[in-house]
Amino acid sequence: MKLDCLIQNGTQINFDTMTTYTADLCIKDGKIVDCPPGEDREARITIDATGKYVVPGLFDFHLHVNCSGGFMGINPDVCLIPYGVTGALDAGSCGCFNFEQFYRLDIMPRVPNIYALLNICSHGVEGVTTVNMRPELLNPAEFREDDIRKVFDKHPDILRGLKIRFDRDCLANTYGIEALERTVEIAEKIEKVDGHRCLVGLHFDWLPEYVHVPEICKTLRPGDIFYHLYMPRGETIYDENGHVRECMKEARRRGVLFDNANARFYWNWKNLTNAFADGFFPDMVGTDLVNFNLNNAPLHSLPYTMAVMSAAGMGTLELFRATTLAPASAIGVLDKNGTLEVGKPANVSVFDVSDWTDKILIDGFGTPIKANKRFTPLCTVKDGQVLYRAVDF
Numbered sequence: 001m002k003l004d005c006l007i008q009n010g011t012q013i014n015f016d017t018m019t020t021y022t023a024d025l026c027i028k029d030g031k032i033v034d035c036p037p038g039e040d041r042e043a044r045i046t047i048d049a050t051g052k053y054v055v056p057g058l059f060d061f062h063l064h065v066n067c068s069g070g071f072m073g074i075n076p077d078v079c080l081i082p083y084g085v086t087g088a089l090d091a092g093s094c095g096c097f098n099f100e101q102f103y104r105l106d107i108m109p110r111v112p113n114i115y116a117l118l119n120i121c122s123h124g125v126e127g128v129t130t131v132n133m134r135p136e137l138l139n140p141a142e143f144r145e146d147d148i149r150k151v152f153d154k155h156p157d158i159l160r161g162l163k164i165r166f167d168r169d170c171l172a173n174t175y176g177i178e179a180l181e182r183t184v185e186i187a188e189k190i191e192k193v194d195g196h197r198c199l200v201g202l203h204f205d206w207l208p209e210y211v212h213v214p215e216i217c218k219t220l221r222p223g224d225i226f227y228h229l230y231m232p233r234g235e236t237i238y239d240e241n242g243h244v245r246e247c248m249k250e251a252r253r254r255g256v257l258f259d260n261a262n263a264r265f266y267w268n269w270k271n272l273t274n275a276f277a278d279g280f281f282p283d284m285v286g287t288d289l290v291n292f293n294l295n296n297a298p299l300h301s302l303p304y305t306m307a308v309m310s311a312a313g314m315g316t317l318e319l320f321r322a323t324t325l326a327p328a329s330a331i332g333v334l335d336k337n338g339t340l341e342v343g344k345p346a347n348v349s350v351f352d353v354s355d356w357t358d359k360i361l362i363d364g365f366g367t368p369i370k371a372n373k374r375f376t377p378l379c380t381v382k383d384g385q386v387l388y389r390a391v392d393f
């Protein structure tokens with residue numbers, strides 16, 4: 001068989017058994033194909049991946065790519081591919097008023113597979129308080145159910161859910177849990193009446209005194225996402241002894257999913273290691289990349305975030321699962337992401353995972369963290385094309 005690309009002898013992961021095996025990966029016409037070593041095969045590009053991980057192209061479960069019409073998005077074409085990321089979920093940059101423009105400029109034409117959560121606020125994230133701009137106010141009376149449902153009708157394959165940012169600025173000492181309840185109610189209509197997938201992604205942040213974590217946990221449904229799990233400001237997921245609260249464990253048992261979304265001040269080292277000591281690992285490892293934290297510690301990139309999570313005690317195979325299969329499954333996009341199955345689009349990354357014991361990482365508050373492993377992207381293949389390859393690989 002004539003192949004476009006043959007990635008030989010790499011370490012692949014069986015995510016069912018969480019074990020590794022050595023195998024070749026064959027790519028032809030943009031897809032992964034079956035072509036065992038015994039068969040006559042000829043490849044235009046042959047890559048020796050001996051000792052390297054060959055994994056599905058990484059999928060970042062939380063970032064912002066509204067770079068053409070917004071103030072904070074990253075350009076996904078140039079900012080993701082060199083880091084081994086071939087798919088991503090934009091976490092609610094835009095709402096029903098500005099989604100169409102966002103779709104045409106920054107989703108449809110982009111190289112990575114971009115999906116999105118629609119912000120429950122009509123205009124999306126207009127500003128964040130750290131850069132002294134106006135946060136979206138969560139007045140449920142202003143949620144435009146009809147317009148939101150129309151946008152889902154138009155883009156059911158791209159939109160995967162609704163996003164709500166729950167913090168004291170957005171709630172403004174006026175609105176409370178009813179804003180989340182109303183978001184869930186609209187999501188249910190989109191699912192049950194309109195027939196589209198619609199999870200709710202909750203940005204968990206510094207809450208006002210009258211909103212509490214247990215009621216948030218109770219309101220989220222199985223499959224909904226709790227972002228910024230290890231957030232240290234105000235009421236947190238921890239009890240007074242630093243242990244993960246029972247309501248969080250109960251939410252996990254019910255099927256609520258958790259993502260660290262590691263941006264800036266949304267985590268600190270103490271919270272992260274406390275949760276890990278309790279066995280409370282994230283289901284997905286996302287970044288919350290925006291243009292003011294890209295390529296700059298403490299966030300930097302998805303591979304850098306993986307190094308942080310590894311230093312805190314997450315295993316290498318678990319990390320690859322949390323950045324490939326888990327996020328793609330959570331939003332139902334395994335047809336194009338998170339898998340190396342034969343017949344699927346060839347979105348593939350090759351990583352070197354090596355010791356990194358001389359490196360000090362930092363959290364969002366400057367606390368030094370001793371690294372243990374480095375995740376170095378060596379090659380990124382998108383729809384069968386080798387779009388990135390390190391010069392020495």
Ligand SMILES: [Zn+2]
Pocket residue numbers: 062063064091288
């Ligand atoms: Zn975000």
